[in-house]
Amino acid sequence: MASSNERTLLDRCKEEYRVYIVAFLIVIIAELIGTHKFKIGPGMMVIFPMFYGLIFGTLLGPKLLGFFKMEEVKAASPLVLVAITPFMAKLGILGGANLSKLVAVGPALVLQELGNLGTIFFALPVAIMLGLKREAVGATHSICRETNLGLITHVYGPDSEEMRGALSIYVIGYIIGTIYIGFLASLVASTQLFHPFALAMASGVGSGSMMAAASGVLANIYPQFSNDILMLAGASDMLSGLDGIYVGLFLALPIANKLYDWLEPKISPKKSLKVGVEK
Amino acid sequence: MKYRDWIFLLTITSLITILSNLIGYKTPISESIPGVLILAGIALAGVILGKVIPLKLPMILYVSMLGLLLASPVSPVSKAVIEYTSKISFMAPVTVVGAFAGISMGKDFQTFKEQSWRMLIVGILVFTGTFVLSAIVAQVVLSLTGAI
Numbered sequence: 001m002a003s004s005n006e007r008t009l010l011d012r013c014k015e016e017y018r019v020y021i022v023a024f025l026i027v028i029i030a031e032l033i034g035t036h037k038f039k040i041g042p043g044m045m046v047i048f049p050m051f052y053g054l055i056f057g058t059l060l061g062p063k064l065l066g067f068f069k070m071e072e073v074k075a076a077s078p079l080v081l082v083a084i085t086p087f088m089a090k091l092g093i094l095g096g097a098n099l100s101k102l103v104a105v106g107p108a109l110v111l112q113e114l115g116n117l118g119t120i121f122f123a124l125p126v127a128i129m130l131g132l133k134r135e136a137v138g139a140t141h142s143i144c145r146e147t148n149l150g151l152i153t154h155v156y157g158p159d160s161e162e163m164r165g166a167l168s169i170y171v172i173g174y175i176i177g178t179i180y181i182g183f184l185a186s187l188v189a190s191t192q193l194f195h196p197f198a199l200a201m202a203s204g205v206g207s208g209s210m211m212a213a214a215s216g217v218l219a220n221i222y223p224q225f226s227n228d229i230l231m232l233a234g235a236s237d238m239l240s241g242l243d244g245i246y247v248g249l250f251l252a253l254p255i256a257n258k259l260y261d262w263l264e265p266k267i268s269p270k271k272s273l274k275v276g277v278e279k
Numbered sequence: 280m281k282y283r284d285w286i287f288l289l290t291i292t293s294l295i296t297i298l299s300n301l302i303g304y305k306t307p308i309s310e311s312i313p314g315v316l317i318l319a320g321i322a323l324a325g326v327i328l329g330k331v332i333p334l335k336l337p338m339i340l341y342v343s344m345l346g347l348l349l350a351s352p353v354s355p356v357s358k359a360v361i362e363y364t365s366k367i368s369f370m371a372p373v374t375v376v377g378a379f380a381g382i383s384m385g386k387d388f389q390t391f392k393e394q395s396w397r398m399l400i401v402g403i404l405v406f407t408g409t410f411v412l413s414a415i416v417a418q419v420v421l422s423l424t425g426a427i
Contacts, residue, residue, distance in 0.1 A: 009287050019382055020291055026378040027295050031303035035370075048370055049303055050377030057381020068385055076383035078280060082288040083379050085325065086296065086318035087372040088339050090364060092346020093321075097361045099351045108420035118412020123404035130397040139401050143409045165398075172402035174384060181406050188411060194418050195427045202414035205406075209380070212373050214410070230369060236413075238343045 016075045018068070023079075026056045037220065048216060050209065051179060058175075084208050091208070091234035098231040109232070112201045113239055113247065119143060120256050127165075128260065131269045135165030141256040142248055143177075144169035145207040151248045173207060181205070182213035189221050196222040200229040204236025206244050211237040285326050289319040295375045296367065304368040314367040317360055321345050 030049035038047070057076075060067040120140055127136035138156070142148040144166045156162040181203075189199055196218060203214035215233030219226035280288075293315040300306045300315075325345050329338025349360045421427045 009283060012284065012287070019379075023291075023375070023378040023382065024295055024298065026381070027299050027374050028302060030374055030377070031299050034303065048377075049299070049374045050370065053374055053377030054381040054384065057378050058384040060382065061385020063385065068382060070386060073382060073385035076379050077386075078284075079288060079292075079379040080376060080383055082280075082285065082322075083292045083295075083372065083376045085322035085339065085342055086289070086292060086315070087376065088342045089318045089321035089325070089346040090367060090369065090372060092343040092348075093318075093350040093360060093364050094346075095343075096347040096350030096354070096357065099347070104426060107424050108417050108426060111420045112413045112417035115413030115416035116409050118415075119405045119408035122408025122412070123401050126404055127397075127401045130400065132397060132401070136401070139398065140405055143405055168398040169402050169405055171384075172398060173406070174380060176399075176402070177406055180403065181410060184407060184410055188414060194414050195421060197427055198414050198417035198421055201417040202410045205409050205413070209373060209376060210406075212370065216370065238347070 015071065016079075019072050019076050019079065022060065022067075023057075026053050029056065047179075048213065050212070054174075054178075087208055087212075088238075091238060094231050095235045095238060098228075098235075101228065101231065108198075109201055109236055109239060112198075112236065113243055114251075115202065116142065116205065116240065116247065117252055117255060120252060120259060124256060124259050125263055125267065128263050129267050129269065132165065133264075133268075134161035134260075135168070137253070137256045137260050138162030138165030138167075139169045141166070141252045142244065143205045143207060143210075144173060145205075145244075148206070148244060148248055151244070151253075155249070155253065173210065177207065178209045178213040181210045182217045185214040185217045186221060189218060196225045196229055197232055200225075200232035201236040203229075203233040204238070204240050206237060206240030208237065282323075282327070285323060289322055292372075292375055293319045295378070296372050299371040299374045300366075300368055303374065304371060306366055306368065310366045313363040314365070317364050318367060318372070321349065 030052040033049060033052050035049065036047045059065050061073055062068055062070050119142060123140040124136055127140055132139065138152050138161070149166055149170055152160075152163050152166045185199060185203060188194060189196070199218050200215060203211050203218065205211060211233050215230050218233070219229045222229060296315050297308055297311045300311045301308055322342055325342030326338050328341040328345070332341070348354060350357050354360070
């Protein structure tokens with residue numbers, strides 16, 4: 001293998017060609033299967049070809065079917081980064097094409113970003129009760145997508161407990177996040193408490209695939225608003241990408257740390273066990 | 280990654296996107312080409328901006344902003360950009376991401392198995408909290424500003 005400095009495109013092809021070919025085949029099969037909708041309880045789950053792609057790709061991995069070698073699997077990570085980039089361009093274009101609508105809903109769009117901080121109050125106490133330590137801060141400060149991982153790496157270091165927590169949620173987000181958030185979107189929609197626009201904005205959590213899953217489901221539930229939903233979700237997702245670092249650094253992490261310092265001595269299982277014994 | 284790698288991998292991605300758009304969304308290849316070229320071009324320009332501009336911002340931000348600017352009313356090419364890229368189905372590039380992400384998941388599979396059920400519970404709460412709280416704030420602000 002050539003040294004990483006002098007790695008030519010030919011080297012790249014030699015190492016990764018099976019990944020490209022299989023990705024082609026996976027996309028063909030996934031698109032032939034197509035989009036399917038299932039009714040689950042009050043909600044509807046929409047499975048996009050992307051999910052089949054995820055599943056087939058994972059199955060071929062070294063630990064399961066063993067078709068791919070570990071090096072090939074590792075090489076696929078930067079490919080994810082590249083492949084999502086044109087999609088982000090498409091979202092930007094959707095935003096630009098609908099700029100006047102964006103301005104009209106501006107304040108809500110910006111303020112709902114603060115709703116992303118809700119994850120801390122929902123998840124951090126439970127994480128502490130489950131016995132997680134500093135991992136809990138990394139795991140619950142945000143939805144833990146690429147931007148947030150970058151932030152955590154910078155603030156706490158790549159080998160920190162906080163990073164381990166954030167990485168765990170990142171991985172879980174990859175595996176079940178898209179499916180779960182699509183289901184959640186339809187479930188919340190079925191309560192009839194929210195306007196489709198509010199749900200569309202909530203879909204922009206800062207993960208392109210989760211946003212696509214949630215807004216795709218919503219566009220199916222409210223076909224008359226489908227364009228607005230996709231536009232708002234894309235814009236909200238873009239905003240999450242734009243402000244993710246600042247919200248994370250100046251709001252989410254300080255809040256998560258304060259809450260952790262306050263709650264950890266009170267509700268961490270070991271401590272509460274001792275209190276129980278003393279009684 | 281060098282620009283060379285970006286161009287090469289964007290080409291591969293674009294080819295698969297054309298395929299996805301053909302099979303999944305019945306768009307003829309010739310109609311997809313201008314759209315994927317524009318999307319890949321914006322992507323590349325965003326990457327370059329990300330490397331040139333000395334701010335610690337994710338390059339995906341530049342990509343998104345460029346797309347927004349090019350398609351906004353101030354852009355002289357907005358009509359062409361919007362029309363050509365509208366041929367690329369919203370979900371077609373995402374299918375490609377799914378395929379690569381799935382393959383890449385292979386390396387994290389062991390980690391995930393070793394991760395306890397705790398992280399699964401925390402993950403579900405993280406996703407729920409983010410979505411539901413955002414929806415509540417958006418609903419309140421939209422109502423207060425009379426947008427809905």
